[in-house]
Amino acid sequence: MTALRQTWQVALRGVRVFVRNPAYLGMALMQPIIWLLLFGALFKAVTQIPGFDGSYIDFLTPGIVVMLAVSSAGWTGMAFIEDIQSGVMDRMLVAPVWRGALNAGSVVYAVLTIVIQTVVIVLLALALGADYVGGVGGVLVLILVAALLGAAFASLSNAIAVLARQREALIGAVTFALLPLTFLSTALMQQSLVPGWIGTVAKFNPVNWAVEAGRSAAMQEIDWGLVAGRVGLLAGLALVCAMLATRAFSAYQRSL
């Protein structure tokens, strides 16, 4: 109970900044719109490649949802870097607050943002003619996988932030990871059309787990076995990353 209350208090810090700064809110909402329209226009022609089935908006929507979740989650650690530099982190750490709540609260905030962004993408894609074969349930699964993947990357981002304590390090890590993770998956291109080795690598890529599960649930005849398996993997990953991030606080304190 205390842990939950503390987690929510930490999450509230992020929520306040988000709600009180219209510019943040606007950017967070504009970003999914721009991504969907931009990628949609750019890759429209892939449907003409022989072997590509179906509509590109149906194919692309889960890919954009997942890509945006990774990107949004990646910056989560920035807040802790600011806290470390300003002295807020040290004040929190001399309190008997559960260290897990510091990470979890920040992850809750990141996931809330991702859910809002996902809903925006889903609605916009619907307006553009996307066909959610999986219905509301399928869309909820898409939101769930985006949230789980986002939670994993938010924790990782926090861990990097608390260990490296420098903006440059986090910016480097996010920009380094985002494109390979996206392109080594079926986010933007159908499995049958990517080179074989990318298909192999993608099997171990969490971004691809989320894309496959989300696409299967929302856009296709749902493959429950695949979805359950991928959701399980993502939940496990999110948990491992959260434990890593929680331990990062001890490492930070040891380095003081």
Next chain:
Amino acid sequence: MDVAVEANDLRKTYDPAVTALDGLSLSVESATIFGLLGPNGAGKSTTVRVLSTLCRPDSGSARVAGIDVLAEPVRVRHAIGVVAQKHGADPEATGRENLVLGGEFYGITGRELRQRVAQALERFGLVDAADRKARTYSGGMQRRLDIAMGLLHRPQVLFLDEPTTGLDPEARVEMWREIERLAGEERMTILLTTHHLEEADRLASRLAIVDRGRVVAEGTPDQLKRELDGDTIQIELADPEVAGARVALGRVAGVDDVQLDGRTLRARAHDGSAAIPAVLAALGAHGVTATSVTLARPSLDDVYLRHAGRAFRTPKTELVEVAA
């Protein structure tokens, strides 16, 4: 004697080979204000970080409120309040929100928390600013919010790391009153670091002078001042550079370190008030007229410089310069 804070032989080295603590030991009696005095980089803040469980020493041991800091850091955290040098408040949250966040971190909730927050805002004069972002607070207000946050859970031991740095004189005096009140009325043990001599002299009942990671002198402010043997006698002469004045004074028993600087003659005496008649007689016998005599007790400045002091000026050097 009830000991609230105890540190034994704390050592800590940072890479590469920077010694922050080099065998630091101290002991703070319950319900008193203890001052850690020393130059920047002496190890004061590192001591506070170790005692407040923020970081661990390489070796040594410490107890705070009777609890082993290394073995049971979480219990120690419940018993202490910490106001660090940097502001600890979230600038994007209001004063009230910061206090609520802090309270929840100590497990205080519900009506109890709301009451304490309201009391804290009242007591630290932040009622009008309670619902403004901490970012908009003045330096003095931020400091008061920091202290309010450090006190919300009613700690037994409060660590104040340079609490008045950056405050204007008025806010500083106000802060001093509050600190005195905490130790006096609320029987709180306060460990205060400062490089402000006036602050240490006024607030602390005991002082430790820290230099290069160890305590180089410890005692009450008066004891430390007494350690500097003797008083300073300063005599203004009617005529400058009177030949023999220095020599005459040097012959008076119990007076030494005589320096002449223009019209000003300075000397140190073991017991200044007892030496003055003999000093004046000796000057008179040599035909030297004094226009004024002042006697100064050593200040904490002198103690500080002597113990912490790369900046300590030896009178001998000055004498040579004057003579040349």
